[in-house]
Amino acid sequence: MIDSNAKLVGILCYLTLIGWIVAIVLHSNKRSAFGAFHLRQSLGLFITGLIIGWIPVIGWMVWVVVLAFLIVGFIYAIREEMKTVPLIGDFYQNVLSGIN
Numbered sequence: 001m002i003d004s005n006a007k008l009v010g011i012l013c014y015l016t017l018i019g020w021i022v023a024i025v026l027h028s029n030k031r032s033a034f035g036a037f038h039l040r041q042s043l044g045l046f047i048t049g050l051i052i053g054w055i056p057v058i059g060w061m062v063w064v065v066v067l068a069f070l071i072v073g074f075i076y077a078i079r080e081e082m083k084t085v086p087l088i089g090d091f092y093q094n095v096l097s098g099i100n
Helices: 005-011 016-029 032-051 058-078 089-095
Strands: none
Touching: 005 016, 005 058, 005 089, 016 032, 032 089, 058 089
């Protein structure tokens, strides 16, 4: 069973960038592998959306996919699962490994 603080961090980080900031503050007070995992997943999705989202037409399609992946990650966090989001989840777990 996941600690309630870790679960809250996992859920909040998918709820906008403000939610991510609140989650990282909560996580810094009481670190957990679960919280760090979901912080990396959600930050990676936000970064992808912000970088590619500026490209006309393709950017809108990417935002739709990012939104779908944010929902998937949110559901994983609610279910207390540490599963990566499709396609880019493993990549961001490696690239953002400094978040722990």
